[in-house]
Amino acid sequence: MIKSRIVVGVDGSDHAVAAVGWAAAEAARRGTELRVLAAYYRERSTPGSSSTRTAEGHAADNLRRAVAQAHAAAPGIEVKCLALPGYAVPMLVHASEEAAMVVVGSRHEGGLPVLPFGSVSSQVATQARCCVVVVRGHYDPDAGPVVAGVDGGVSSAVLGRAFEEASLHHTELEAVTVGDRRRPDDPLGADLDADLDPWREKYPGVRARREYVDGRADRVLVQRSRAARMVVVGPRTHGYEGLMLGSIGSRLLRRSACPVVVAR
Incomplete structure (x- = not known):
């Protein structure tokens, strides 16, 4: 169906x-x-x-x-x-x-x-x-990029939803991975941006980039929300997938300056 x-x-x-x-x-x-x-x-x-x-x-x-x-x-x-x-x-x-x-x-x-x-x-x-x-916050459909919060595993649900919304809204996509560069287990692959290539092929009209940012995920995503059209995150399990059950998700739902999209 x-x-x-x-x-x-x-x-x-x-x-x-x-x-x-x-x-x-x-x-x-x-x-x-x-x-x-x-x-x-x-x-x-x-x-x-x-x-x-x-x-x-x-x-x-x-x-x-x-x-x-x-x-x-x-x-x-x-x-x-x-x-x-x-x-x-x-x-x-x-x-x-x-x-x-x-x-x-x-x-x-x-x-x-x-x-x-x-x-x-x-x-x-x-x-x-x-x-x-x-x-919540502002929801101007004609202003700002779509921001996607992605972890090292790169959730296909999050990126798929983020690319789809960016395409529908005719705007850019910023895929943001937040962590601590000093930790050896953080996802610091040679080319984080390459994870977006399959989605760029499916949505050729969407300009997208991936960025790795030091800091706390909740603070970074709330800060990015101030200039975003929407923030896309994942539901439950690991990393960002578990954010709706912890402090990151709670803070985002309370403090985001734009609509929050929970992708499945």
Whole structure:
């Protein structure tokens, strides 16, 4: 099954408005459907109580506003919406199974129900089955390069997503490896830039370079985000692949000056 749908979670907050705008623009670039989802609490009610109806109505109002915002940002795209009872994280993780991308705002502690531990953005970023975009900071679609955080193993998921986004946005790509040159086990190959050659062949219109930078990964990527269009990183396992579970990922989600793309 080819997954092309883009899903965005909303709760009526300013952060959700930013996420909807980003997702709508991305849907227009890809020529794909945008699906807007909202979660609401289904509380036990007594006869005559309207608490559930109120929560569902609030979610429906958020969806109507989000659909209008999506059409304003990208007229002509196909937008579908759905309000579901329950928590936002399982709803969005389930939706990720049939989506190419899930988009969330940088904070969701308002009207979107969250599980007791952590924010929607951090939980979805670690659990989703597809690419996740956490929209925060500036998100000017016409300014700055795509920055990819890559380790010595050079994740194909990260570089593939970074090249694809750079191609769609008609911009340059900076692949950054961060570490300590004094450590003998750091990836200091003769030509770090050569790792990009297969992707340059696939995306000949993208100007790309790879750079090795001394320092702490979280600080370097946050600093690079200030002039970037987006920062692309990997999900879990090793090196950058584990960043969403540690201090690097947490700092990036809190401090990045542009959208953070978690590639899969």
